[in-house]
Amino acid sequence: MDFLILNEGFPLLSVLIFLPLAGALVALLLNNDDASRLWALFVTTVNALISIPLFSSFNLDTAKYQFAEHYEWIPSFDIYYTIGVDGISLLLVLLTTLIMPLCVLGSWNYIKTRVKPFMICLMIMETSMLGVFCALDFALFYILWEAMLIPMYLLIGIWGGPRKVYASIKFFLYTLAGSVMLLVAIIALYLHTGSFSIPNMMGQAYSSTFQIWVFLAFFLAFAIKVPMFPFHTWLPAAHVEAPTAGSVILASVLLKMGTYGFLRFCLPITPEATITMMPYVLWLSIAGILYGGFTALAQKDMKKLIAYSSVGHMGFVTLGIFVLNTNGVEGAIIQMINHGVTTGALFLCVGMIYERTHSRELADAAGIGKHMPIFVTFLAFFSLSSLAFPATNSFVGEFLILAGAFTHNKIIAAFAIPGAVLAAAYMLRMLQKVIWGGTNNPTHTLSDLGMREIVVLAPLLAFVFWIGLAPQPFMDVMHTSVAHLLNQVGVDQGPSALAQMIGK
Amino acid sequence: MKLMLFAPELFMLLGSLLIFFFSLANDDGKKSRSVAIATSIGAIILCFICLNKSGLLFFKAYQIDLFSQLFKLTIAIGTAAVILFSRDLKGIQEKIRPEYYLFLILSSLGLMMLVSSVELISLFIALELSSFCLYLLVPMRDDQQGLRTQMESAIKYIFYGVIATGIMLFGMSYLFGLTGTTYLNELIPKLHTLGSEPAAIAGIAMVLCGFFFKLAVFPFHFWVPDVYQGASNETTAFIASVPKLGAVAMLIRITTLAAPQSEALVTMFVVLAVCSMFYGNLSALVQKDIKRMLGFSGIAHAGFILLGLLTMKDTGYATSIYYIFGYLVMNLACFLVICSVSSKGENVTINDLSGLHKRAPLLALTMAIGMFALAGIPPFVGFMGKFMLLTGALQDGQLTLVILAALNTAIAIYYYLSVVKVTYCNSPDGHEDITVPLMTKTVSIGLILAIILMGVMPSKILAIATTAVQGIL
Numbered sequence: 007m008d009f010l011i012l013n014e015g016f017p018l019l020s021v022l023i024f025l026p027l028a029g030a031l032v033a034l035l036l037n038n039d040d041a042s043r044l045w046a047l048f049v050t051t052v053n054a055l056i057s058i059p060l061f062s063s064f065n066l067d068t069a070k071y072q073f074a075e076h077y078e079w080i081p082s083f084d085i086y087y088t089i090g091v092d093g094i095s096l097l098l099v100l101l102t103t104l105i106m107p108l109c110v111l112g113s114w115n116y117i118k119t120r121v122k123p124f125m126i127c128l129m130i131m132e133t134s135m136l137g138v139f140c141a142l143d144f145a146l147f148y149i150l151w152e153a154m155l156i157p158m159y160l161l162i163g164i165w166g167g168p169r170k171v172y173a174s175i176k177f178f179l180y181t182l183a184g185s186v187m188l189l190v191a192i193i194a195l196y197l198h199t200g201s202f203s204i205p206n207m208m209g210q211a212y213s214s215t216f217q218i219w220v221f222l223a224f225f226l227a228f229a230i231k232v233p234m235f236p237f238h239t240w241l242p243a244a245h246v247e248a249p250t251a252g253s254v255i256l257a258s259v260l261l262k263m264g265t266y267g268f269l270r271f272c273l274p275i276t277p278e279a280t281i282t283m284m285p286y287v288l289w290l291s292i293a294g295i296l297y298g299g300f301t302a303l304a305q306k307d308m309k310k311l312i313a314y315s316s317v318g319h320m321g322f323v324t325l326g327i328f329v330l331n332t333n334g335v336e337g338a339i340i341q342m343i344n345h346g347v348t349t350g351a352l353f354l355c356v357g358m359i360y361e362r363t364h365s366r367e368l369a370d371a372a373g374i375g376k377h378m379p380i381f382v383t384f385l386a387f388f389s390l391s392s393l394a395f396p397a398t399n400s401f402v403g404e405f406l407i408l409a410g411a412f413t414h415n416k417i418i419a420a421f422a423i424p425g426a427v428l429a430a431a432y433m434l435r436m437l438q439k440v441i442w443g444g445t446n447n448p449t450h451t452l453s454d455l456g457m458r459e460i461v462v463l464a465p466l467l468a469f470v471f472w473i474g475l476a477p478q479p480f481m482d483v484m485h486t487s488v489a490h491l492l493n494q495v496g497v498d499q500g501p502s503a504l505a506q507m508i509g510k
Numbered sequence: 511m512k513l514m515l516f517a518p519e520l521f522m523l524l525g526s527l528l529i530f531f532f533s534l535a536n537d538d539g540k541k542s543r544s545v546a547i548a549t550s551i552g553a554i555i556l557c558f559i560c561l562n563k564s565g566l567l568f569f570k571a572y573q574i575d576l577f578s579q580l581f582k583l584t585i586a587i588g589t590a591a592v593i594l595f596s597r598d599l600k601g602i603q604e605k606i607r608p609e610y611y612l613f614l615i616l617s618s619l620g621l622m623m624l625v626s627s628v629e630l631i632s633l634f635i636a637l638e639l640s641s642f643c644l645y646l647l648v649p650m651r652d653d654q655q656g657l658r659t660q661m662e663s664a665i666k667y668i669f670y671g672v673i674a675t676g677i678m679l680f681g682m683s684y685l686f687g688l689t690g691t692t693y694l695n696e697l698i699p700k701l702h703t704l705g706s707e708p709a710a711i712a713g714i715a716m717v718l719c720g721f722f723f724k725l726a727v728f729p730f731h732f733w734v735p736d737v738y739q740g741a742s743n744e745t746t747a748f749i750a751s752v753p754k755l756g757a758v759a760m761l762i763r764i765t766t767l768a769a770p771q772s773e774a775l776v777t778m779f780v781v782l783a784v785c786s787m788f789y790g791n792l793s794a795l796v797q798k799d800i801k802r803m804l805g806f807s808g809i810a811h812a813g814f815i816l817l818g819l820l821t822m823k824d825t826g827y828a829t830s831i832y833y834i835f836g837y838l839v840m841n842l843a844c845f846l847v848i849c850s851v852s853s854k855g856e857n858v859t860i861n862d863l864s865g866l867h868k869r870a871p872l873l874a875l876t877m878a879i880g881m882f883a884l885a886g887i888p889p890f891v892g893f894m895g896k897f898m899l900l901t902g903a904l905q906d907g908q909l910t911l912v913i914l915a916a917l918n919t920a921i922a923i924y925y926y927l928s929v930v931k932v933t934y935c936n937s938p939d940g941h942e943d944i945t946v947p948l949m950t951k952t953v954s955i956g957l958i959l960a961i962i963l964m965g966v967m968p969s970k971i972l973a974i975a976t977t978a979v980q981g982i983l
Contacts, residue, residue, distance in 0.1 A: 080969045082825070082976065083898060145897070149888035156882055159927075163935045164867075171935045175927060182887075182923050186916040189897070193904045193912070 009205040010074035010090055010142075011065070018059065019073050019089050022103070023136045025053050030129035039121040043114060046125035050106040050132065057103040064096060066482055069490030071142060071205070079146075084201045089140040093487030094269050094339060097480060098139045098262055101346045104465065105258045106132045109251040111462045112354045116250050116361055117165060124165060127157040128251060135259050139266065144192045144202040148185075151263070155181055158252070158260070166247040173240075173247035180240040184230035191223035195275070208274040208494055214282075221279035224272050225287075231264030234287075234324055235294035238317045245313035246366070250357030253309065257316055257353055258346035265323050265342055269335070273327070274494040280330070281495070287328045292421045294321030299428025303435070308356045309366050311436060312349060315392060318425055319345045319400075325422060326407035330497045334410025335488050340480060341403030344473060348391045348400060351466040355385050358459055359440075362452050368436065373443025377452040382441045384455075384463045389437050391470045393429040399473035515565045515574045518556040518582055522619040525549025529612045539599060539607025546611040550590035550618075557583040570693065571629035577978040580831075581625040581759045588752040588838050589618040592744060595846045595953045601742025601855030603652050610650055614748060617643035621756040630682045630692040633760070634675075637720065640756065641671055644749055651742040652855060663740025670733040674723035681716025684709055685767075694763065701767050711774045717764050724757035725812045726805075728786040735793075738805035743852050746801050747845035750808055751838050758815060758834040762827045765819050766983060772822075779820035780911055786813030787918040794925045798859050800848060803925060804841070807884060810922060811837055817899040817915060821906045824983060828975040829898040835971065836883070836891035836964055843880035843957040847873045850950055853942075860929055865938030870946055874933045876954040883961045885926035886919050891964040898968075 013019070029049030036042050065072055071090030079087045091099055109128060117124045134154040141147035155178055163174035194216075195207050212220070230237045241261075245253050273280050298318025305311035323345065326338030358381065359371050375382040391398035394405075404426060411419035455463075473480055513520070525545055532542045561579045566572065593614065602610050620640025627633035649664035686692055688710055689700040704710040723730040738746045768775050790810030797803035815837075818830030850873055851866070852858050867874035883890035896919065904912045946954075964971060 080972070082969065082972055083901065148897075149893070152893070153888045156887060159930075160934065163931065171931055174935070175931060178927055179920075179924060183920040186920045187913075189900065190904070190912055190916050193897075193901045194909075196901065197905055 009070050010076060010088070011068070011070050011072045013073045013075055017075055018056070019091065019140050020075055022053060022057055022060075022099070023089070023133055023140060025049065025056070026106075026129040026132040026136075030126045030133075033122060033126050033129065036122060042122040042125045043110070046110045046128060047107060049129060050103075050110050053132065054103040054107055057100055060091065060096060061100055061483070064091075064483055067486060069093070069486045074142070079143075083145070084196070085145040086143050086201075086203065087146060088142040088203060089137075089146075090142050091140055093484040094491070095139045095266065096483055097339065097343050098259075098266060099136060101262070101343055102132065102135050102139065102259050104469075105254060105346065105350055108350070108354070108462050108465065109254050111458060112254065112357060113249060113251040114458060116357060120164065124161070124249075124251075127161050128255075130157045131161070131255060135255075135263075138263055142204050144195070144204055144207070146202075147204070148189060148192055152182070152185060154260075158256070161252040161255075162244055162248045165249040165252070168247070169243070170247045173243040176240045177244040180230055180237075184237070185227040187223040188227035191220045195220065204270065204275075210275075212276070212278075214278055217276040217279035218282065221272055221276040221283060224267065224276070225283070228264040228267035228272070229290075231267065232261055232320050232324060233264070233317065234290050235297050235317065235321065236290075238294070238298075241317065242310050242313040245316075245353075246307060246309045250353060250360070253353040253357070254350045257312075258350035261316065261320055262342045262346060265320065265327060265338065268324065268327050269339070269491065273330075273491060277495040280328075281497070284328050284330065288325060288415075288418050291321045291325040291328065292418060292425075294318065295325070295422055295425035296428070299425050299432065302432040303428060305432075306368050307366050308359070308368055308371065308436065309353070311368075311432060312352050312356065315429065315432065316345070316349055318429065319349070319392075322404060322407050322422070322425065325418075326403075326410055329407075329410045329414035329418075330492065330495060331410050331413055332488060332492060333406045333413065335492065336481060336484055337403050337406025337408075337410055339484050339488070340473065340477065341400065341407060343480065344391070344399040344403045347466050347469045347473070348388055348398075351384075351388045351463060351470075352392060354462055354466075355381070355388060358455065363450075368439045370448055372439050373441070373447030374450055374452055375441035375443075377450050378454045380455045380460065384467060385440060386437055387467055387470060389433045391474070393433040394426060397471070397474050399470050399477075401474060402477045512565070512567065514560060515563055515567055517560055518553050518586065519619060519622050521556050522549060522553050522615055522622065525552070526612055526615045526619065529608055529615060533608035533612055537608045538604045539602075539611070542608040542611040543593070543599075546593050546615055547590070549615055550586060550593055553586040553622075554583065554590055557586050568632070571632040572623075572626050573628040574626060575978070575981050576974070577759070577982045578626040580974060580978050581755055582622045584835055584838060585618050585621050585625070585752055585755050588755065588842065589614070589748070591842050591846075591953055591957070592748045592752070595842075595950050596744035596747065596849050597947055597950060599742075599744060599855075600849075600852060601651050601744060603650075606650055610647065613643040613646050613650075616640075617647070617748070618752060621753060624756045625759040628694045628763075630685065630694075634679065634682070637756075637760075638675070640753065641675070641724075644753065645671060647745045647748070648737060648741045651740070651745070654854070654856060659740045660742075663737045667733050667737045670730070671723065674720050674730055677716050678720030681713045681719070684713030685717065688713065694767065697767055702770075706772055706774060711768070711772060714764060714768050714775065715778060718761060721757045721760045721764065722782070724753050725761065725815065726754075726809050727782050727812045727816065728789050728809060729782075731786070731789070731809045731812075734805040734809060735802045738801045739799055739857060742855055743801070743845065743849045743858070747842065747849060750804060750845065751841045754808075754812075755834055755838060758830060761819055762830065762979065763982065765822065765827075768822070770822055776820050776822070779816045780908065783813040783816035783820065784911065784914055786810060786816070787915060791918050791921045791925075794922070797925070798861070800844075800858050800860050800863070800929065803860070803929075804844060807922065807925070808841070810918065811884070813918075814896065814899055814915065817903045817908075817911070820908070821902050823902070823906075824976055824979045826902045826906075827979040828972055829895065829902055831975040831979070832964075832968060832972055833895035833899060836895045836961075839957050839960045839964065840880050840883040840890075840892055843876050843954065843961060844884070846950065846954050846957065847877040847880070850944060850946055853944075860932055862941065863929065863933045864936040864941055866933040866944075868938050868943075869941060870944040872951055872954060873944065873946060876958060877933050878930045879958050879961055881926040881929050883965070885923045887923075889965045890961050891968075892961075894965045894968045898972075
């Protein structure tokens, strides 16, 4: 267990993971809508506050898993309860704890029926999402990874829009079908290494064919979750039909699990296969970037537009991961966070329009800038962030990814550039419509954002500029882990390694 | 004290005698019901007390060990749960309710005796005691539509059953002919030395057939959909869950007779497992009657259980035991909902569950958890069982089988999910609200907790099951 830095004393991660679950159990006893709302807000906020020490006392100089806990669980199958965070998962954990209270606040008035079950679903979601990012035992990971489908299915299926049945079943079937082979791969790895410990599975001498098969099983599961082109078709349906909080969780956290899976499993466990399959994955990413961009340009429904833009943005992330150099991978990780912040915020914005106009159509929201100045200010900043405008967070991520891509292969990088332009096109088109509209705008009687809604959006806006202007603290936490990861893949000849050599 | 060794069975016997007397008087079922509840709960307590007893009875034909006591305990629990949640026996006429309880108790008594039998003839008698009671329970359904479908089901059930028993007896004659004994503990060394002698393998395979019938493994499954549909909901709940415990126990006992790594037997298990999974899951996809659907899903689950048997190792057997215990609670959870939703004892179609979450939130939750558990979604017991069975089979080198089994999970989720969809996403469309009696509520919360706790903390049960299996090897 030398890859763990065991956490003596307060079991910070376990508390983070299980507090929402305990909160959900307590919520079962409440029988008042407002009490459920307040309780969920309280639990998720406390969780967010508890997670701050993770960031402040994180050791930047080690690639080991910190705040780790290790207990026996099912000894006859060598399954342990092992959790811990490193530079790759830390920011995702923090993103999750940040997003959850905002989701609760964002659905304060949106959810009017069966509030208590809704809040319980949200809290169970938080438990399983945090668990997935912290799990260092593959059995534990898989259990939480699958268990998450149930509350998410219910979120879409019960509180969703008109086509909720279709969307929720498609989401469930697609994701589950993708991960059954993951289970077989996990068992095969267990039989090879004799334990379910994820760090133990890294750096083992597997045969090339074995690696390819395991990689393919991993890839199918994670590519569906990301979703990569051509496995993305569940995403627009699920996004459009889900309630606001569901869309936000889906965009901000669930999609990251796919790319997190690539980083945590594909690269270090099957490095040889990763290098073999790299070109195909890169071209799929390019296809996703361009396809997402062009399709988003044609959408009339705002949620669909953002959903397709997600396909494009996540294409950038997978591009960054699979160019396999420091800039690319670090850019991909920071871009995962950026996408979580920005797209989450955009879905919240659309939810706010929907609460007022009961429509997600661009045409129905045309010209609301006159009536809702505060709202469109927020919307403008988030849209600019989404198209990677300099000084916003996505610029940092996309810049690093493209820099990484150019060092890897100029042709592939050149194909990714139109994606950035397309992002500007569809985002500005949406902004133009929403703020000014045309000559025949529908007549609006809309109230501007209330205090609660400003409180929801403001923290996200703060992060947009914080990461955009001073990304250093966020980049610092990942350097060591990313260097270690690339070392495991065997391609640690990135620019920063080069710089270090020159420095000596 | 020798009496304690036989205490649970004796208690069940006394209880059934008492119900027999009630059946002679004019009882409308209320008294018999109280006696049946008391008997089954008393049996649970006695089984629990006797869990660690061991010994031999009746000229060494009846063995009390952890293996048999564990199964007796779960059989008692299953029986008690069925009696508790089938509160008013809606599908059975009032005047024959005492008899209904009598046969129900006798059937589980037969199963309890079955899991302790270690001699072929006593095994056969115990099996027949249990089976014939079941054959009688099926046609006892109230003929509401005048179509007499319950009679058709009963005839099918008894014909298939008798044929399976015939095959089993034929197999037993082979075993006796080869070895000259009917005691299992004497059979084991003799058959092991015979190794892969075709006659020995054929004999064992034929004896297994009798229990394949009980467990509804392909190709002994033909009775399943019709019997499930034709029998009353309560009867189906029992047939679908409790006898399968006995079947798995005996499959394990009989499989240990074969020489370890007997390739012919392993191949047979593999083929039957694959056929059962595909047949069960593909047929379940198109069912509208939820009992039929669960029947086909049961065939698929039987295939999964074979994954544990074909490893022919103690861990494999232990995971099979774990899986069938899990299947018991998951299945009972689903049938609890079916029995409660059916207002006059009629069959329930999937659409009858529309908007159940508004009509009876607890029932909807029970159904959803039962379905997700059957589908093998974590953190429920169905997933843990599936996960361990797959691990064991892959350890044994059955890669193709494991991949096919994993594919089956993906197929199966569709029909399980469509039930959840109907309960949670559809509106009630004029279906009435359901009031759930307190007893049913308690049982359903108990089942939900069992499904979750067994899934999250499997190590304890697994350890007991492993010890139990090692005791009979």
